[in-house]
Amino acid sequence: MSSVATPTPAPRPRRRRRTKLQRRQTRLAWLLLIPALAVVAFVAIYPLAKTVYQSFTNQEFLAGITPTKWVGLDNYSLIWHDPAWKHAVILTLKFSVITVSFEFVLGLIIALVVNSSFKGRGVMRAVMLVPWAIPTVVAAQMWKWMLDDTFGVVNDLGVRAHVLSHSHAWISDPSTSLGAVAAVDIWKTTPFVALLLLAGLQVIPTDLYEAADVDGASKLQQFWRITLPLLKPAILVTLIFRTLDALRVFDVFYVFFGNRLDTQTMAIYIQSTIIGDGHVGLGAAASVFMFLIIALFVVIYVTFMRVNEE
Amino acid sequence: MKHRRLLVLAGAIGAIALVASLSVAAASSNRPARTHQAAAIAAPKVPNAAAIKKKYGGQKITFVGDSVGNGHVRDLALAKRFTKDTGIKVSVTPHPAASDAAYSQLARAFSSKSSSIDVAMIDVVWPGAFAPYLVDLKPKLGKQSKLHAAGIVQNDTIGGKLVAMPWFGDYGILYYRTDLLKKYGYKAPPTTWSDLFKMAKKIQDGEQKSNPNFAGFVFQGNSYEGLTCNALEWIASAGGGHMIDNGKATINNTKAATILDAIRAQVGKTTPRGVTSYQEDQTEHAFDSGDAAFARNWPYQYGIGATAGSKVKGKFSVTTLPHGAAGKPVGTVGGWQLAVSKYSKHKDATIEFVRYMTSPAVEKFDAITNSNVPTIPSVAKDKAVVKTNPYLKPAIASVARVTRPAKFLKTHYNEASKVIYQGINQILNGTPAKNVLPGVQSKLNQILKQK
Numbered sequence: 239m240s241s242v243a244t245p246t247p248a249p250r251p252r253r254r255r256r257t258k259l260q261r262r263q264t265r266l267a268w269l270l271l272i273p274a275l276a277v278v279a280f281v282a283i284y285p286l287a288k289t290v291y292q293s294f295t296n297q298e299f300l301a302g303i304t305p306t307k308w309v310g311l312d313n314y315s316l317i318w319h320d321p322a323w324k325h326a327v328i329l330t331l332k333f334s335v336i337t338v339s340f341e342f343v344l345g346l347i348i349a350l351v352v353n354s355s356f357k358g359r360g361v362m363r364a365v366m367l368v369p370w371a372i373p374t375v376v377a378a379q380m381w382k383w384m385l386d387d388t389f390g391v392v393n394d395l396g397v398r399a400h401v402l403s404h405s406h407a408w409i410s411d412p413s414t415s416l417g418a419v420a421a422v423d424i425w426k427t428t429p430f431v432a433l434l435l436l437a438g439l440q441v442i443p444t445d446l447y448e449a450a451d452v453d454g455a456s457k458l459q460q461f462w463r464i465t466l467p468l469l470k471p472a473i474l475v476t477l478i479f480r481t482l483d484a485l486r487v488f489d490v491f492y493v494f495f496g497n498r499l500d501t502q503t504m505a506i507y508i509q510s511t512i513i514g515d516g517h518v519g520l521g522a523a524a525s526v527f528m529f530l531i532i533a534l535f536v537v538i539y540v541t542f543m544r545v546n547e548e
Numbered sequence: 549m550k551h552r553r554l555l556v557l558a559g560a561i562g563a564i565a566l567v568a569s570l571s572v573a574a575a576s577s578n579r580p581a582r583t584h585q586a587a588a589i590a591a592p593k594v595p596n597a598a599a600i601k602k603k604y605g606g607q608k609i610t611f612v613g614d615s616v617g618n619g620h621v622r623d624l625a626l627a628k629r630f631t632k633d634t635g636i637k638v639s640v641t642p643h644p645a646a647s648d649a650a651y652s653q654l655a656r657a658f659s660s661k662s663s664s665i666d667v668a669m670i671d672v673v674w675p676g677a678f679a680p681y682l683v684d685l686k687p688k689l690g691k692q693s694k695l696h697a698a699g700i701v702q703n704d705t706i707g708g709k710l711v712a713m714p715w716f717g718d719y720g721i722l723y724y725r726t727d728l729l730k731k732y733g734y735k736a737p738p739t740t741w742s743d744l745f746k747m748a749k750k751i752q753d754g755e756q757k758s759n760p761n762f763a764g765f766v767f768q769g770n771s772y773e774g775l776t777c778n779a780l781e782w783i784a785s786a787g788g789g790h791m792i793d794n795g796k797a798t799i800n801n802t803k804a805a806t807i808l809d810a811i812r813a814q815v816g817k818t819t820p821r822g823v824t825s826y827q828e829d830q831t832e833h834a835f836d837s838g839d840a841a842f843a844r845n846w847p848y849q850y851g852i853g854a855t856a857g858s859k860v861k862g863k864f865s866v867t868t869l870p871h872g873a874a875g876k877p878v879g880t881v882g883g884w885q886l887a888v889s890k891y892s893k894h895k896d897a898t899i900e901f902v903r904y905m906t907s908p909a910v911e912k913f914d915a916i917t918n919s920n921v922p923t924i925p926s927v928a929k930d931k932a933v934v935k936t937n938p939y940l941k942p943a944i945a946s947v948a949r950v951t952r953p954a955k956f957l958k959t960h961y962n963e964a965s966k967v968i969y970q971g972i973n974q975i976l977n978g979t980p981a982k983n984v985l986p987g988v989q990s991k992l993n994q995i996l997k998q999k
Contacts, residue, residue: 499973
């Protein structure tokens, strides 16, 4: 009885406090948001939901094979126990760690250099973008020829300069293939990293450095105490961009190795499962795994960023 | 001022990138184009052209055609002639050079019910997978199909429907340099794999003194459909079965492992180390540039090697592939068919194009200009054809043909072939066969159970 007697006034006044105008404004806000939400739903949520749905079915790519039916978690268990998938995940992670760390360090050095003032800085800033401006497939094909063991220019120069004892099949030999493909990705993407970091460097006020000079801080101290802390937001954005890109890598690997087993990345595994083998359901399950792996990285980065803000 | 300079720079960089892209694209398309012969002989005229023109003139169709060797040049010449005679406009798009990539392209188009492809060339192992998407050609081309070899027509007939027309055939043959064999004291080409490796080693050791790029033997070792074809020849010619026999995977046997390990031992010794990424074009290029003593390839390479621009013109010949200790020489059956898409908006005009392309006159033209194997037996026996294509001589053409296990796998062929070529490629890249074959065998058996 007491519960009935006890009034629960808390929410009511709050609701009452909303004026007509406020309500109208809220409605208008939702109305204006609808187009954007519809676009997001159409291009992001719908495909994602469909992929998740397909991952529970045995759907095939081509017609007339088997009628599509619900198979529960079968696809997930098949992918989970497939050594080729495990290999693809490990390879992709290795590739991401190698390329992102090299690109970050090299990109930071380049950004610091082109941020300082010297003659021809404008030219330098533009020229460094050339690798980034070449389409990936074209750049990869170029490098594939340059790294070839019979007519490749890299081997030719290496042997002439006595750096190499004999021509090496950088791409075919499993012991060097990951290094070769990582090198090409680093060559291509470092300019992009440098550009993002340069943008971050340019918003750091110069008077901080002037003050540090007055206080007698060395250049190295200035870098660790001023540049790096103030660059942190730009660094995080760069790392998120690059890590997500590296985890989804497809083109360089596909041009370099085609369907080779030991060089399958997650994206190539999925493409070859869906389109080559025709198993849409199985490929969808792998896509969901890949989505979760990438989501995990995003969560880690975003948490790190928040902690940092506080 | 500053902005303007930046803009100019950005433009310059764009231009550099564009030039780089274009030069790569040009390099890739220029390499195999030695077109002297194709241009020398005119494409045959279209029979009954006036009637076709009256009915279908002005329609536009798209043909997804060849990209290997001079295939695209031939397709363009024939399409041009067809358009001139019938008024049906044919746009020719070359498909990806790796057959499994071409499969993926068509699978994507068919599954999305795309009408952008009217007619496509399909591999001898695909009719089973694509049959639901293809037009039955029997009503209109049934009579013409009787001219073609019965075995291929049977391969292209699925559930009583003729889903594709035989276009040209293929089987693996051995190319060898007659001048180098003579120079190093050999009277005849090798008949066994171990002979081949010995001869390749001796010739390579001698030739590398003047040409460091020289290799004894080249073949298709990339992880793609062509490697399944090469490996089938190695295994079958060593008495190791046909990968799948009587519906069961048999690839994991000692004879197969022995020959695969023997080939692996040659990678980087008598073959370039990079052979594990070679496809047909790289093989042809190495041999026709004078950088190889032996090559395994399809007959199309003969025509390119025999043209005026080739460095090996008059210096090479062909024979059957070698065999292993316990086997006999074999050649993997390849070959291409023309199929009409169910989603085509101009089926009748397209069928007329197929009728022309698979006619005896065009097959003869293709055999003489491009050294492709005619699927019409009477054309294959034609004197002019045999003269330009010595591999059609009975001694070579009668080699035992081995077929890829498509009939056991049907719609799962592409998936199974991937398991095979990925496994073989792993072996060639350095893993002993005994570590790879059991896994390949069990995966194949899993796929066979899916049906």
